[in-house]
Amino acid sequence: MLAHYFDIIRSIFFLASAMLFVVTHPVQARQTGEPELTLETLSQPPKNPQLPLGTLLDNNGQPIHIPNQRQSALEYSTPTVSLAETQKSQTNAPSKKTKSKKLNRKQQLTSRAQVANDPNCRWLDKRMQQLEALSSSKQNKPAQYQLDELSARQKEWQCLKCGAEGPNQNDYSRCQYRRETITR
Template identity: 45%
Template sequence: MLLLLRLVIGMFVIFYSQSCFSSDPDTSSLVLGSVLNDKGQPIEIPSKPQSDFNYSPPTIEESKRSSTQARVAKKSPPKKDKSRKQQLASRNSVANDPGCRWLNGRMNSLERHLSAGVNSRNRHYQTELNIRQDEWQCMKCGAEGPKQSDHASCQYRR
């Protein structure tokens, strides 16, 4: 009996809800290509595409241009090429070798430890840095990088 009552009430709710929505006079079917706003009103789509974004770059004053042109006109004297020995010792560029990249990182770390100065507590950092600098030059990390045989011959032996 209770089950039958629930079934009847459920059918009534379904029937009533469908009849309410279908009898609404404001609802109209959407036509293909139409667009509505949040209130259900139609939005007019322009026939020609146009942009609401208008941008023009700021104007540059003449005084700024001349100062940058003057800087460009000044050329520094050509730098002398480094000698082979200076190039090998330099760390401005690092050879494309994993050992050289690691060595460069380790030397940077040691230099950071020594930035406060060398004393009895951090003297071992200075010792290791000297060893790593010799290894850097031997492996030619500042120039073309090590050959296959350089890895074994340049490695520090304790």
């Protein structure tokens, strides 16, 4: 019951404050020098001069000049190369073309020149690159577990045929690297 009275008192307070604001608002407008908005003042055109269509103003109210012609903001010209320089560079290039031997099947499987279009093969390639970089770094000697993992990944690479056509569906489970566990 008491809460009900507080709700009524609160709503009466809000109504009274809203009425007070409405009554005092036109008085504040007259005090600040702003004209009171009435139906007559709204129907009259504003006293500011009309801007021509397509005119933009900056933050100070000044018109911004917009160029009629389009132009790029970046002017760049390519460097000129004389014909004599290009002929010299072509004559210095070795004219011998080396034929690449076609790799046999075993070499193709172990080679990492090409990577099969398979996510496991791409991951294996990146992982072996990391392990090779760790083993070839001159700062510290690679740990034995890194070398063991590298050899296991190389076997997995061959088994999955990542250097050639890529793995078949049943190759994934057959070639997956499994760690040896010691049971007591």
